Amino acid sequence: xxxxxYLLGIIAAVWVIYDVWxxxxxxxxxxxxxxxxxxxxxxxxxxIIYYITQKR
Numbered sequence: 001x002x003x004x005x006y007l008l009g010i011i012a013a014v015w016v017i018y019d020v021w022x023x024x025x026x027x028x029x030x031x032x033x034x035x036x037x038x039x040x041x042x043x044x045x046x047x048i049i050y051y052i053t054q055k056r
Contacts, residue, residue, distance in 0.1 A: 012047035013039045024054060 016039035020032050027035070038046040 009043040013043035016043070016047050016050050019050070019054075027054075 017036050020027065020035045020039075024032075035046070035050060039050075
């Protein structure tokens, strides 16, 4: 069961990093860097916050 959460965390981090750097053109480079660092350390929480604040 722990492996599933680990995999979910990796998928969430990769999605946020990909979306920030390739799709979201409104963000500055500094904001992109902050989102990337947050995605690495707090992957699932960052993905939820990113979806709520940036994708709507």
